[in-house]
Each structure stands twice: as structure tokens, then as C-alpha cells.
Amino acid sequence: MEFFRGLVLGQYVPVDSAIHRLDPRTKILATLLLLTVMFAVREFAGLAILTVLLVAVALAARIAPAYLLRGLRPLFWLLVFAVVLQVFFGEPGGHPMFRWGPVVVTRENLAQAAFYGWRLLLLVLSTTVMTLVTSPMEFTDGLERLLRPFQRVGVPAHDLAMMMTIALRFIPTLLEEAEKIMKAQMARGAEFTRGSLPTRARALTPLLVPLFVGAFRRADALAVAMEARCYRGGEHRTRMHVLRFGPQDLVAVTVVAAAAAFALIPPAAWRGH
Amino acid sequence: MIRCEHLTYVYGRGTPFEATALTDVSLAISTGEVVGIIGATGSGKSTLVQHFNGLLRPTSGRVLLDDVDIHGPRVDRRRIRQQIGLLFQDPEQQLFEETVVADVAFGPRNLGLSDDDARARARRALELVGLPPDRFGPRSPFELSGGEMRRAAIAGVLAMEPRMLILDEPAAGLDPQGRRDILEHVRRLHRDGALTIVLITHSMDAVAQLCERLLVLDQGRLVADGPTRAVFADLSRLTALGLGLPQVTLLARRLGERGLPVRRDVLTIEEARVAILEALAVRGRGVL
Ligand SMILES: Nc1ncnc2c1ncn2[C@@H]1O[C@H](COP(=O)(O)OP(=O)(O)OP(=O)(O)O)[C@@H](O)[C@H]1O
Numbered sequence: 298m299e300f301f302r303g304l305v306l307g308q309y310v311p312v313d314s315a316i317h318r319l320d321p322r323t324k325i326l327a328t329l330l331l332l333t334v335m336f337a338v339r340e341f342a343g344l345a346i347l348t349v350l351l352v353a354v355a356l357a358a359r360i361a362p363a364y365l366l367r368g369l370r371p372l373f374w375l376l377v378f379a380v381v382l383q384v385f386f387g388e389p390g391g392h393p394m395f396r397w398g399p400v401v402v403t404r405e406n407l408a409q410a411a412f413y414g415w416r417l418l419l420l421v422l423s424t425t426v427m428t429l430v431t432s433p434m435e436f437t438d439g440l441e442r443l444l445r446p447f448q449r450v451g452v453p454a455h456d457l458a459m460m461m462t463i464a465l466r467f468i469p470t471l472l473e474e475a476e477k478i479m480k481a482q483m484a485r486g487a488e489f490t491r492g493s494l495p496t497r498a499r500a501l502t503p504l505l506v507p508l509f510v511g512a513f514r515r516a517d518a519l520a521v522a523m524e525a526r527c528y529r530g531g532e533h534r535t536r537m538h539v540l541r542f543g544p545q546d547l548v549a550v551t552v553v554a555a556a557a558a559f560a561l562i563p564p565a566a567w568r569g570h
Numbered sequence: 571m572i573r574c575e576h577l578t579y580v581y582g583r584g585t586p587f588e589a590t591a592l593t594d595v596s597l598a599i600s601t602g603e604v605v606g607i608i609g610a611t612g613s614g615k616s617t618l619v620q621h622f623n624g625l626l627r628p629t630s631g632r633v634l635l636d637d638v639d640i641h642g643p644r645v646d647r648r649r650i651r652q653q654i655g656l657l658f659q660d661p662e663q664q665l666f667e668e669t670v671v672a673d674v675a676f677g678p679r680n681l682g683l684s685d686d687d688a689r690a691r692a693r694r695a696l697e698l699v700g701l702p703p704d705r706f707g708p709r710s711p712f713e714l715s716g717g718e719m720r721r722a723a724i725a726g727v728l729a730m731e732p733r734m735l736i737l738d739e740p741a742a743g744l745d746p747q748g749r750r751d752i753l754e755h756v757r758r759l760h761r762d763g764a765l766t767i768v769l770i771t772h773s774m775d776a777v778a779q780l781c782e783r784l785l786v787l788d789q790g791r792l793v794a795d796g797p798t799r800a801v802f803a804d805l806s807r808l809t810a811l812g813l814g815l816p817q818v819t820l821l822a823r824r825l826g827e828r829g830l831p832v833r834r835d836v837l838t839i840e841e842a843r844v845a846i847l848e849a850l851a852v853r854g855r856g857v858l
């Protein structure tokens with residue numbers, strides 16, 4: 298029994314590829330850019346361009362497509378819900394395709410639903426790809442650097458980054474521990490996956506109490522270990538991994554920016570030529 | 571009682587983190603045996619025993635309890651978990667109730683026993699592990715010492731009244747007295763309670779004292795399965811597997827190398843005492 302198998306988002310895959318070697322700042326900025334463009338895009342053609350780009354990045358990063366798709370599985374019902382909502386309760390008017398009692402499904406609404414569904418997929422896909430190719434450490438390093446200019450207006454860049462590093466670092470540990478405690482309680486006859494919702498909620502006590510006790514103990518130990526090594530925040534700290542923005546980063550940023558620009562040009566403009 | 575046939579288990583199948591933990595393990599454990607499982611860290615010991623009570627489902631192969639496949643269609647897994655008690659590594663993590671007695675009664679309650687019956691069983695189990703229920707029962711499990719927590723956790727499994735008790739490193743991290751106590755309780759459970767025992771441990775001394783039979787795992791494969799004495803006869807092989815010999819067995823071997831004709835396969839202090847005295851007597855006669 299492995300309970301938390303479906304969780305891919307945030308599971309860094311340590312392989313070596315050109316994409317993995319990019320500066321984390323490049324990856325963060327590129328992702329932010331893509332997310333923004335995804336919200337701005339109005340045409341299917343734009344989504345198609347972004348999809349091609351993402352698939353190319355995933356291939357270059359040597360992520361197995363099956364693994365990527367697995368990560369999208371939890372999204373499935375949200376996707377269905379969004380599409381159904383759009384199809385049945387979208388804008389009135391347009392060309393009716395078929396009707397079902399009081400509900401009229403129009404071609405326009407169907408197209409809209411497909412568009413929103415696709416966009417939602419892309420949003421999740423792009424963040425998933427980013428977390429798959431960026432180790433949590435690199436990610437927070439990059440974030441800290443990007444936030445540094447805002448320190449002057451009171452953003453505690455270093456502390457935020459450190460908090461995030463610690464949280465990210467302990468998610469897998471906590472999941473592992475949760476799995477072990479679940480198994481230990483199941484060995485004592487507990488059931489977590491059966492029964493009505495209230496029953497299941499009550500069944501969580503034997504899992505949550507030990508999990509929290511463990512988390513607090515761990516936090517305590519970590520604090521002591523950090524103090525013992527004289528940790529005192531961001532002032533005057535040097536880094537083990539110095540971030541370097543190289544030529545390959547320039548190439549990556551250019552490619553992403555170009556794809557983003559193309560995605561935003563309405564097809565009508567193409568036809569104009 | 572328990573039989574594994576060509577058991578293979580792969581963690582995280584279909585992800586980049588795929589790891590084969592067990593490869594083609596076949597074995598059988600009969601009622602009343604005391605079996606030790608040894609093997610280096612990561613050799614698959616914990617993974618193996620989690621198959622015995624159906625917590626893990628074999629990637630391929632079968633696990634049978636009394637000749638019935640435990641993942642068969644009409645098998646009640648809760649009944650299996652009642653019969654095969656499994657104590658996890660670091661079991662003090664699983665304590666959660668407000669009082670020790672309530673925590674120990676968690677298992678019986680899950681089996682559908684009434685509150686009173688569950689409590690009665692909990693008290694009996696606490697008695698068995700040497701925690702007098704009147705003194706320890708009403709206390710919070712989080713206030714116990716490490717060794718007491720460990721024993722309370724064992725009681726939690728015993729309260730299910732299993733036929734087989736699997737202990738995953740029950741004595742790890744305890745002081746010498748705590749270790750001796752736990753092992754002594756295990757021995758007594760086997761002798762008085764007729765429990766079948768499976769003991770996972772890194773202590774060669776503990777298995778030498780307790781177990782009649784040893785299973786040796788190496789990188790997910792079962793590389794030896796036989797009487798304890800026979801397994802400990804092959805030092806070079808054990809060393810290659812990252813294991814060793816019990817202290818007294820080593821002592822007997824050393825004495826042998828120094829010329830005292832001591833039996834080399836002693837396993838307990840008592841055996842060593844007898845063997846050394848015999849050897850001294852033989853030598854004494856030779857000199858005279
Ligand atoms: N939940 C898990 N997910 C993925 N891999 C695991 C998991 N649990 C164990 N493994 C891997 O399976 C292998 C066997 O682990 P197992 O815990 O069974 O070893 P062990 O013999 O009990 O070791 P130890 O003596 O340290 O307790 C190891 O390589 C381990 O990394």
C-alpha cells in the first residue's frame with residue numbers, strides 16, 4: 298500500500314539535462330511569463346504554440362510523458378467540472394448544437410469550454426514541469442535573488458526563502474512519516490479508506506496526533522541544530538552555490554519570450570500578410 | 571502458517587523513483603517457530619514483513635496464510651491483521667491516545683470488541699509486557715520513558731491477541747537493561763503464550779539467544795535460510811553481507827585460533843561456559 302503515489306507536483310526528478318542545468322531564475326521567470334501569457338491568450342492558436350513549447354521543454358528535460366500525465370490525474374475532476382459548467386451555463390445565444398430539456402448546448406459554449414479546459418491543463422502543466430526540473434533548493438535560491446531588490450521596501454527575502462526551503466524539504470518527510478503511521482495503525486486494525494465521511498474523519502485522529510507530535514519534535518530539533526551552527530539569518534551569508542546567468546539562459550529566455558509573443562499575436566494578423 | 575511464493579516487491583512503480591526492494595523471495599514459517607531476520611540496512615527486512623499481514627501487496631508472487639492467499643477475493647484483511655501482529659520500527663510514533671490503557675485498547679476496539687472487553691484485553695497485554703496496568707494504565711503515553719513507550723506499543727499489538735508476533739527492531743535505541751527486558755518478554759511470550767515469533771534485529775547476540783532459525787536478506791534476496799547455528803558457521807559470508815557473529819561465538823573462535831580446542835558454534839553465554847570448561851578439562855588431561 299503506497300498512499301501518496303499520485304503526488305507529482307513538487308517532486309523534483311534529479312536527472313541531468315540542459316533544462317535542469319539552467320539558472321533557477323531563468324526557470325522561475327520563464328514560468329511566470331508563460332503563466333501570464335496563458336491568461337492573456339484569446340485564441341486556440343496561442344494555446345497550441347504554448348503547448349508545443351511545453352512539450353518540447355519536457356522532452357528536452359527527459360521527463361517521461363507517462364509520469365507527467367500521472368501528475369495531472371488529480372486535476373481530472375476539476376477539469377470536468379469546469380468544462381461542464383462552461384458548456385451548460387455559458388453565455389446564451391449562438392448556434393445551438395443540441396438541446397436537453399431546458400439546457401441548450403451551443404457551439405460557442407462548447408468551444409469556450411474546450412478553451413478553458415485546455416488553458417487550465419496548460420497552467421498546471423507548466424508549473425508541474427517547472428517543479429520537476431528545479432530542485433527545491435535551487436528554487437528558493439532563485440526566488441531569494443529575485444526578491445532581493447524588494448528588501449529595501451521591507452520584504453524579508455532571506456527569511457521567506459529559508460521558510461520555503463524548510464517547508465519544501467519536509468513535505469516528503471512528512472508524507473513518508475504519515476504513510477508509516479497509517480500502516481502502523483492499520484496493523485492494529487484501523488481503517489482509513491472505508492466508511493462514511495464522518496467515520497473517516499474520526500479515523501484520522503490516530504494518524505494526525507502522532508504526525509503533529511513528530512512534526513513539532515522535528516521542528517524543535519531543527520531549530521537547535523541551526524542555532525548550534527550559528528545560523529542567524531541572511532546578513533553576511535555567502536553561498537555554496539553561486540547562481541550564474543549564462544549564455545544558455547539567454548537562449549532559453551529568448552525562446553520563451555519569442556513563443557510568448559507569437560502566442561499573443563491574433564491569427565487574423567497572420568492572415569493579413 | 572505463513573508462506574511466501576516468489577515474492578517480488580517494487581516501490582514507486584511507474585515513477586522515476588522505482589526501487590526493487592524484494593526479489594523472488596520464497597519461504598515458509600510454521601506455527602510455534604521463533605525466526606530471526608537479519609540483513610544490512612536497506613536489505614528489505616521491513617518490506618518483507620509488511621507482506622505477512624497484507625499491508626503491502628506483492629508486485630508479483632503470493633503470500634499465503636494457512637494456505638489461503640491473503641489477497642484473495644473473499645479474505646477479510648482485518649482478520650489477517652488480527653492474527654498476524656506487526657510491531658513497526660520505532661513504534662512509539664504510533665501512540666496517540668490520552669491514556670496508555672486507551673491506546674493499547676485501540677486494536678481490540680477496531681476489532682469490534684466492546685469498551686469493557688477491549689479494556690480488559692489492554693490490561694492483560696500491559697501485564698504481559700511488564701507495565702502494571704494500575705500504575706501505567708491511566709498515564710499519558712507521551713510521559714513514558716523510551717523503553718516504557720516501546721513496551722506500551724508492543725502491548726498495543728499483543729492486545730489484538732495475534733497468533734504470530736512480528737517485531738521490527740524492538741530493542742533498537744534502548745539502554746542495555748531495556749534491551750534485555752524486551753528480549754526477555756519476547757522469550758516469555760513464545761514460551762508461555764505459544765506465539766510464533768518473527769524478530770528483525772541488527773543484534774547478532776539477540777538472534778543467537780532467541781531464534782532457532784535465521785533468514786538472511788541481502789539486497790532484497792533471501793540468501794540464507796536455516797538453523798541459527800548453521801548460518802553463523804560461515805563467518806566470511808556474513809562479513810561480506812555486512813553482518814557478523816554473536817560476541818560469544820567470536821570469543822569461541824578466537825580461543826580456538828589461540829589453540830584452546832573450544833567448540834566453534836556456541837551461541838549463548840551458557841553454551842560458551844560449558845564449551846570452555848570442557849576444553850580446559852581436555853587440555854588439563856593432555857598436559858598431565
Ligand atoms: N516507502 C518507500 N518508498 C520507496 N522505497 C522504499 C520505501 N521503503 C523502503 N524503501 C526501499 O526499499 C529497500 C528496502 O527497505 P527496507 O525498509 O525494507 O529495509 P530494511 O532491511 O528494513 O532496512 P533497515 O535495517 O534500515 O530497517 C531500501 O532500499 C529502501 O530504500
Ligand SMILES: [Mg+2]
Nearest residue numbers: 615616617659
Ligand atoms: Mg527496517
